[in-house]
Amino acid sequence: MAHSGFFQRQAHARRNTSLLVFLFLTAVALITLAVCLVGYFVTRSESSGLAFHHWLLSNHGLLTGATVILLIGLGSLLRWVDLAGGGSRVAKMVGARPIEPDTRDGEERKLRNVVEEMAIASGVPVPELYVMDQETGINAFVAGYTANEAVMVVTHGALTQLSRDELQGVVAHEFSHIFNGDMRLNVRLIALLAGILMIGQIGGFLMRASFYRGHRIGRSRDGRAQAAMGIIGLALLVIGYVGVFFGRLIQAAVSRQREMLADASSVQFTRNPDGIAGALFKIGLKGGYLDTTSHASDMNHMCFGESARMKFTSLLASHPSIDDRINAIQPGMLARLRSRLRDTEPGATLYRGSAPGDSSGTSAFTAAASEILGPVTGQAARTSPLASRTEPANRPVRRFSNQVGTINRQSEDFALGFLSRLPATFRNLLYTRAGAVQLCYALLISELPRDQQLARLTGLASHPVLGSQPDLLEKLLPALDSIGDGVRFPALELAMPALRKLDPEEREMLIANVQKLVAADNRVSLFELALTSFLHRHLGTGADRVVPVRYKSYRPVLPALQRLLGLLARAGSPSLVEAETVYREAMAGFIDAGRPPEEVPEKVTMRQLQEALVVLNGLSPLLKPAVIDACGHCITHDGKVEPREYELMRLVADQMDCPMPPLLV
Structure with missing residues (x-):
């Protein structure tokens, strides 16, 4: 069954989380075995020449393994708890300053206006904004566990060096990460890598302690013990950073694909490839490294561009190269940007990269765009159970689920018109x-x-x-x-x-x-x-919590569906007879064909509606499009949509964590 890009990417992000946990556990197992190997050679004289696999099951081996696992788990747990504050905690971790909504700074107001336009056009609550005042590089990231508490952090360099179009391209890229569930994945990655790093940090501490004390003690038996501790520390340091190396490989493998998809989304949302391409080009010229925070490497996978310098860049980079990303946006774009720079700044040094006509970049964008946009016509026919039952042949089918997690020209025009009509006093309040x-x-x-x-x-x-x-x-x-x-x-x-x-x-x-x-x-x-x-x-209580998937079929949520669709059928129909017809059509895709038709529920209380929406939010992402489309059928069956009906429609989508853009009705 085909589904719109938003729901596919949500499901993919959840699968990535499970994959990361598996890879993390694999890394922990390998690091534990490596440390045990060091422990085996250190205690070999005390182990009476036991083979390694026998030593692992001895008291020494079990204690060593348990200690390593405990240390890694403790390192990850401490960082996990530290980041429980969500996006705002990550922003404070890197020293970012909140941008006040009523800021007088011109550059900050430009950012706020761009973000507000994007939020209203997409139906996402406006994220809290932060700026890294001391960072001159061009970069940005979003952080948080849910869209409800997302924060967007930009560097001072991004505010001052990017044009409005370029800033809009960056913001659209970051909104894609909010839609796709990447934020939660990225914050969890920070915690998992912190645990793997713990062994290397302990090794470094032991080395420094042994050399410091060795200088004071001199040659003696205690001095030899300190030297042994230094050797153990060196071994742990090497093992720890080998673990980090593989952790970065995991990080890069997941992040690169998401960055290409976010670039494609930015082009789709803004319909202006020059914006994001121009921002990337400036990063290629001026850099995007975070130089004033010790967490630059932790944040690398979260940022718009590489935030930390590292060796083995082709292997460990969390992003494709700047040239590849620009070439993927539009064939020949890189050559045009270089030519434009040459015309405006004749003395500028151009960074070198792949050929402007590189076909691999074009195919990369094509693949990314096809996953983002999807064959809409084909999807519309297959996304919902209503496809063959509820629409007359002469009426075009409107699939509301195809609008979820997108920004279109209509919604963007709505956002711009809405903000322009707001009186300044009203908006400031x-x-x-x-x-x-x-x-x-x-x-x-x-x-x-x-x-x-x-x-x-x-x-x-x-x-x-x-x-x-x-x-x-x-x-x-x-x-x-x-x-x-x-x-x-x-x-x-x-x-x-x-x-x-x-x-x-x-x-x-x-x-x-x-x-x-x-x-x-x-x-x-x-x-x-x-x-x-x-x-x-x-x-409300628990608004910032991630809702886990509880249901992978419609059967357990049928009572919730009946209440929701019953309410919408009554709201969108002038008579009870018509409401019953619409309700049965909407429910037809969720019940067995031979089952007798249900009667429309007589009354739905506010508490029952809220409980029903909580239940439906526990559905697997790939099951939600049909619910959205069934609700859409209830309010469009008469060929028109009233503003209050669409407000209720957007509420349903919002409660199911499916941001829906506004509609001119």
């Missing part, structure tokens, strides 16, 4: 905690008469940030009225960096206040359902 909180309240009361708005807000407890603030609402409510429908969730996405700055207790209080406003009239609208679920997913 969304960058503050108080303004972002008041936006949540304003979205719920904006359509009520003035007196009812005030009455609803009086029920909220006073609080410096979370209480009702009429002066801020007076600036937000008129803007919401003038902007119109279909922009409420993009506004929320813009406010997410500020909302994420709330303390856990403040987040809970915000969600409670929103629920209080929703319950005030004893009825729940589709938008109120969507808003409450959105805040629970992104700010």
